[in-house]
Amino acid sequence: xxxxxxxxxxxxxxxxxxxxxxxxxxxxxxxxxxxxxxxxxxxxxxxxxxxxxxxxxxxxxxxxxxxxxxxxxxxxxxxxxxxxxxxxxxxxxxxxxxxxxxxxxxxxxxxxxx
Amino acid sequence: xxxxxxxxxxxxxxxxxxxxxxxxxxxxxxxxxxxxxxxxxxxxxxxxxxxxxxxxxxxxxxxxxxxxxxxxxxxxxxxxxxxxxxxxxxxxxxxxxxxxxxxxxxxxxxx
Numbered sequence: 031x032x033x034x035x036x037x038x039x040x041x042x043x044x045x046x047x048x049x050x051x052x053x054x055x056x057x058x059x060x061x062x063x064x065x066x067x068x069x070x071x072x073x074x075x076x077x078x079x080x081x082x083x084x085x086x087x088x089x090x091x092x093x094x095x096x097x098x099x100x101x102x103x104x105x106x107x108x109x110x111x112x113x114x115x116x117x118x119x120x121x122x123x124x125x126x127x128x129x130x131x132x133x134x135x136x137x138x139x140x141x142x143x144x
Numbered sequence: 145x146x147x148x149x150x151x152x153x154x155x156x157x158x159x160x161x162x163x164x165x166x167x168x169x170x171x172x173x174x175x176x177x178x179x180x181x182x183x184x185x186x187x188x189x190x191x192x193x194x195x196x197x198x199x200x201x202x203x204x205x206x207x208x209x210x211x212x213x214x215x216x217x218x219x220x221x222x223x224x225x226x227x228x229x230x231x232x233x234x235x236x237x238x239x240x241x242x243x244x245x246x247x248x249x250x251x252x253x254x255x
Contacts, residue, residue: 063243073245075242075243075244075245086242121186121187130175130192130236132189132192133177135186135187135188136186137186
């Protein structure tokens, strides 16, 4: 079975540029999560979707961050404009149902903003 | 909001020694999950505990959920180098809608 697929695996870009991270959840999963992981702040939930609808985006740092899920098999996380402090590993995860089901994580996108 | 704390942050052990990480929540949890993240990898689900006082075992790993459902522990017996990684607990509150991760315990095993 294909797991959660994220792209790109690595992204290096200059500050001010737009960054788009992509995620394909496991087929049949109806909850999708975006996390950010840094040494300083650990694993932070940014936003999650149930059935393609954003449920809680309270973890989104600021207006520069936006996330969409246009259909059940695709989600994007955009940062515009990017800043060096956005450098982190961004994980996408999916599960059958938010809350009491295991979450399956993708390999992550390692983002470096210069 | 709900907070989940883990101690210790780091643990160095000699191969063969035991290891325990503790997880504490500021609120009562409906259930708790444990994940392992290898260096350079992504978190991988290990187990979920639901019942008060529940104990589950996976080979050398023993997971426990506290009677008050506000704390949990993971104990590894006779660590091996393959146990290296960061262990996260993640709690779900009684509203049952969101998983809150602890800060993780990074385990290093010296051969």
